[in-house]
Amino acid sequence: MSPKEDAIDILVVGSGLAGLTAAITARQAGAELVLIAESQDVVGGSTRLCDGMILGANTRLQRKHGIEDSAKNFFNEYMAWTQWELPGGLIKAFTEESGPAIDWLEEQGVEFHDLVIYGGSENIPRGVVAKEKGQGIVNVLAAKAKSLDIDIAIGQPVKSLIIRDGAVVGAIVGDDEVFARSVILASGGYGANPVKVAKWWPNATSAGDWLWYIGADGAQGDALDFAEQANARISGFDRGLRLPHPNFVNAQEPYIPGWQIMVNAQGTRFVDESSPYGAVDRAFSLNDNKGFIIFDDQALHVDPDNEMPAYKQVVPAFGKRRSASWNVPMMEEMIEKGAITQANSIAELAQKLGISPEQLEHTIAQYNAGAAEGIDAFGKEAKFLRPVVQAPFYGKEIRPATIAATGTGPMIDNKARVVDHNGDPIPGLFAAGEATGGFLGYVYAGSGNSLAGCASFGRIAGKSAASTL
Numbered sequence: 001m002s003p004k005e006d007a008i009d010i011l012v013v014g015s016g017l018a019g020l021t022a023a024i025t026a027r028q029a030g031a032e033l034v035l036i037a038e039s040q041d042v043v044g045g046s047t048r049l050c051d052g053m054i055l056g057a058n059t060r061l062q063r064k065h066g067i068e069d070s071a072k073n074f075f076n077e078y079m080a081w082t083q084w085e086l087p088g089g090l091i092k093a094f095t096e097e098s099g100p101a102i103d104w105l106e107e108q109g110v111e112f113h114d115l116v117i118y119g120g121s122e123n124i125p126r127g128v129v130a131k132e133k134g135q136g137i138v139n140v141l142a143a144k145a146k147s148l149d150i151d152i153a154i155g156q157p158v159k160s161l162i163i164r165d166g167a168v169v170g171a172i173v174g175d176d177e178v179f180a181r182s183v184i185l186a187s188g189g190y191g192a193n194p195v196k197v198a199k200w201w202p203n204a205t206s207a208g209d210w211l212w213y214i215g216a217d218g219a220q221g222d223a224l225d226f227a228e229q230a231n232a233r234i235s236g237f238d239r240g241l242r243l244p245h246p247n248f249v250n251a252q253e254p255y256i257p258g259w260q261i262m263v264n265a266q267g268t269r270f271v272d273e274s275s276p277y278g279a280v281d282r283a284f285s286l287n288d289n290k291g292f293i294i295f296d297d298q299a300l301h302v303d304p305d306n307e308m309p310a311y312k313q314v315v316p317a318f319g320k321r322r323s324a325s326w327n328v329p330m331m332e333e334m335i336e337k338g339a340i341t342q343a344n345s346i347a348e349l350a351q352k353l354g355i356s357p358e359q360l361e362h363t364i365a366q367y368n369a370g371a372a373e374g375i376d377a378f379g380k381e382a383k384f385l386r387p388v389v390q391a392p393f394y395g396k397e398i399r400p401a402t403i404a405a406t407g408t409g410p411m412i413d414n415k416a417r418v419v420d421h422n423g424d425p426i427p428g429l430f431a432a433g434e435a436t437g438g439f440l441g442y443v444y445a446g447s448g449n450s451l452a453g454c455a456s457f458g459r460i461a462g463k464s465a466a467s468t469l
Contacts, residue, residue, distance in 0.1 A: 009466075013036075014186035019045070022184045022461045022462040045218060054102055059102045079091060094439065160172045181469060201238055201407075208399075230429055234411065244280060254277045297392055300332060347360075404450075414460075
């Protein structure tokens with residue numbers, strides 16, 4: 001059944017980067033009546049809360065700085081990083097659009113710092129950083145949408161889709177029926193919904209009551225409900241990105257300081273502690289989602305003007321990175337409260353932590369020997385190696401307990417069309433950004449991966465929906 005004659009062209013669900021990008025792109029591609037429905041009372045979704053880093057290949061900024069890159073390079077690295085388990089066609093579409101999407105954002109007025117950085121361990125730097133972070137991106141795109149007569153209905157949750165003869169022809173927005181020739185789902189993930197986290201990402205619940213979400217309250221997983229209503233295929237089960245934290249304070253802290261040593265419940269190291277957070281998250285999954293940070297008294301007596309490096313990723317525009325949890329005042333406070341375990345020997349520390357004393361002693365001795373030579377068994381750079389030799393010794397349990405992004409949602413094809421269980425497009429339904437599934441692997445590719453997906457698939461969804469008019 002065709003949409004009603006009084007239907008708008010496109011209804012976009014969500015006003016983060018994916019939704020704003022999709023709406024503006026659709027309007028620029030010829031759609032006349034475009035409406036954005038935002039469930040919350042503020043525009044921007046989780047985008048407004050982020051640092052504003054985006055990955056892209058062959059961008060204007062890369063070319064300006066003499067960095068040779070291509071979508072093919074990005075595709076091969078992305079597929080390798082995610083162990084070639086994702087749909088190649090989908091990732092090819094993403095990597096090909098990633099650079100043009102960043103250039104398009106510049107054309108709309110988003111200002112980026114004049115630098116290109118590494119988002120993780122990629123071979124070529126691809127990360128660009130918005131000067132005003134995520135909120136700045138939202139401000140520019142919201143103003144652009146207004147200039148194009150795109151209405152943003154805030155505080156208007158979409159309750160359900162309107163489906164006729166297998167085609168999506170609109171949605172219930174607030175208390176109203178809104179008919180549309182296409183609906184684009186860009187409502188974000190489900191990190192703020194504990195029930196959906198337990199259902200779709202059970203691995204994350206291993207953190208227990210430490211678990212918390214850094215994004216917007218509106219990330220309730222609405223797209224999953226719409227996918228089930230439309231009989232869409234749901235992809236990305238048990239995937240997402242978690243960041244480790246010691247449960248001192250709920251603060252966004254992507255990395256642990258590289259000078260720390262982290263061991264599993266058996267007392268052995270299991271990852272280069274300075275690794276990209278996607279790799280650290282995966283390492284936790286392979287080690288029962290539990291670790292212990294081990295350090296000595298040296299960490300409490302550092303010279304602020306002569307500190308050893310702590311982080312591999314450096315973003316000059318952000319200034320010097322400071323840990324919210326692993327700074328001297330915080331550590332001293334936690335030691336005094338008993339939240340950090342203290343002991344006079346490694347063996348005593350191991351006993352208090354419930355770790356094999358013999359194994360932890362061997363691990364620390366092995367680490368110290370490598371540190372003396374500037375060589376680490378896990379390949380950690382020499383600049384991060386600090387031997388653990390000065391009593392008292394300290395230990396603290398750490399869990400991957402900060403939800404940064406979720407990866408489960410309706411499956412889309414390379415044109416951002418939501419597909420059914422047979423892989424066929426559902427007429428009238430598109431999706432972009434964190435609302436989708438099948439884009440993230442078990443290993444998160446690096447800083448800027450999520451926003452890159454929002455911008456790229458927002459562009460693809462907007463163009464695809466407009467092409468059906």
